[in-house]
Amino acid sequence: MTAPAPARAVTAQGHYAGAVSRFLAFVIDLLASTGVFALALAGISYAAQIVSGAQIHWDRQDIVVVVLFVAWEFFYFGYSWAVSGRTFGMAVLGVQVVRADGAAAEPRRGVVRALVFPLSFLLFGLGFLGILVQRERRALHDLIAGTAVVYAWDARAARLRFLAREAESGARPGDASPLTGDAQAAPER
Amino acid sequence: MTTRRRITDPVEQLAQRVAERVVELVLSVLDVNALLAQVDVNALLARVDVAALLNRVDLNAVLAQVDIGALLDRVDINDVLQRVDVDALVEHTDLGAVIARSSGGVATEALDAGRSMSVGLDQFIDRWVQRALRRKHPAPSAPRALLDGEAAQ
Numbered sequence: 001m002t003a004p005a006p007a008r009a010v011t012a013q014g015h016y017a018g019a020v021s022r023f024l025a026f027v028i029d030l031l032a033s034t035g036v037f038a039l040a041l042a043g044i045s046y047a048a049q050i051v052s053g054a055q056i057h058w059d060r061q062d063i064v065v066v067v068l069f070v071a072w073e074f075f076y077f078g079y080s081w082a083v084s085g086r087t088f089g090m091a092v093l094g095v096q097v098v099r100a101d102g103a104a105a106e107p108r109r110g111v112v113r114a115l116v117f118p119l120s121f122l123l124f125g126l127g128f129l130g131i132l133v134q135r136e137r138r139a140l141h142d143l144i145a146g147t148a149v150v151y152a153w154d155a156r157a158a159r160l161r162f163l164a165r166e167a168e169s170g171a172r173p174g175d176a177s178p179l180t181g182d183a184q185a186a187p188e189r
Numbered sequence: 190m191t192t193r194r195r196i197t198d199p200v201e202q203l204a205q206r207v208a209e210r211v212v213e214l215v216l217s218v219l220d221v222n223a224l225l226a227q228v229d230v231n232a233l234l235a236r237v238d239v240a241a242l243l244n245r246v247d248l249n250a251v252l253a254q255v256d257i258g259a260l261l262d263r264v265d266i267n268d269v270l271q272r273v274d275v276d277a278l279v280e281h282t283d284l285g286a287v288i289a290r291s292s293g294g295v296a297t298e299a300l301d302a303g304r305s306m307s308v309g310l311d312q313f314i315d316r317w318v319q320r321a322l323r324r325k326h327p328a329p330s331a332p333r334a335l336l337d338g339e340a341a342q
Contacts, residue, residue, distance in 0.1 A: 014335035018311025021304075094304045102332025132318050135328035148332055151308065158301035163279045165298070 013156075014102070016137040017095040017149045028089030033076040037069055074114050081110030086152075094153025100136070100146050113145035 045056045058065050080087040085097040085105050097113065099105045105113075120127025120140045127140030138148050319328070329336070 012308050012312070015331040016329075018308075018315055020310040020314065021307040024307055092300070092303075093307055098332060098335075100332065102334030102336070132314070133322060136332070137315075150331065150335060153304055155304070155308075158305070160275065160279055161297065161301060163276055167280045 012151050014150055014152070017093075017151050018137065019131045021093045021095050021151070022131060022149055025087070025089035025093040025095055028092055029077070029087045030089075032088050033073055036076075037072050040072075041065070077117060078111050078114030081105070081113050082107035083110070085110065090149075094151060094155075095149050096152035097147050098150055098152075100138070100142075100148050102148070102150070105147055109145050109147055113141055113147055116141045116144045119144070 041058045045058065048054060048056050060066075077087060080090075081097050086095065090096060097105050097110065099109065130139045130143065131137050134143075136148055142148055
């Protein structure tokens, strides 16, 4: 497998993250948090069966399950944003929540962001449209919480790893990927 | 002999004073820069045997007089490092192989590739949105604090 030389990504570090990165991060978070929630419910059922012998069947329509799921999601996103400014999915995609001016976001902003996050889903997800059309790529929940999302991964190290692999395999970096061509023409920080 | 010296000494002194005065007058009238402009320095240097010249120089003695500490104090190491083409260094030296063997595996490679591609797609979509919106002024690329940090680098 040959990775593209992330020269373009190097120059983009600290810039506002775009829709694709943020959407993919959200999908990963949704899968991860739902998986953990399902595992937790299964664990509770198993423990209850061992202790009392009674079997618990969780129903997705059950209001208790819904309330637990919503509370868990709020905790998952709120805690992650408050503590580190990034969830698991955001860490995978290398994006991070910061204050609107670019400084590190305070924990309370992370909590507020998680609280108002569902608002962006209202009206057919119009709140997310800001990621595409707003000048600073901020969604509705970003505007309310005073936050923004930026690229924050070590693209420089990734580029060096890519060049090192290319040097070792003896191939020219320009042949590897369409991402590489104009990326190398871009000025690097 | 003594009489002869007595006669010649003042004459010699007079001649020397006259010569000095003449040289001063000539130099004051002469445009040295114009004169030097007419000299072919390259031709002059071509006639100099630099190797022979260097053989006569005791470089160790010269270097012993150099204060390396003071010299290094005047060098901006960060500026020097900024000029190093790390990409070329990695590509053309064994450093690349060392990095390749010591850092990451397939997972790291996949992660780097995924992140790079998502950044590329982000920028692709952003370009089309900017065109569709026909913005007169380009949107800021990063928050102010991060842009300032970028400028400082």
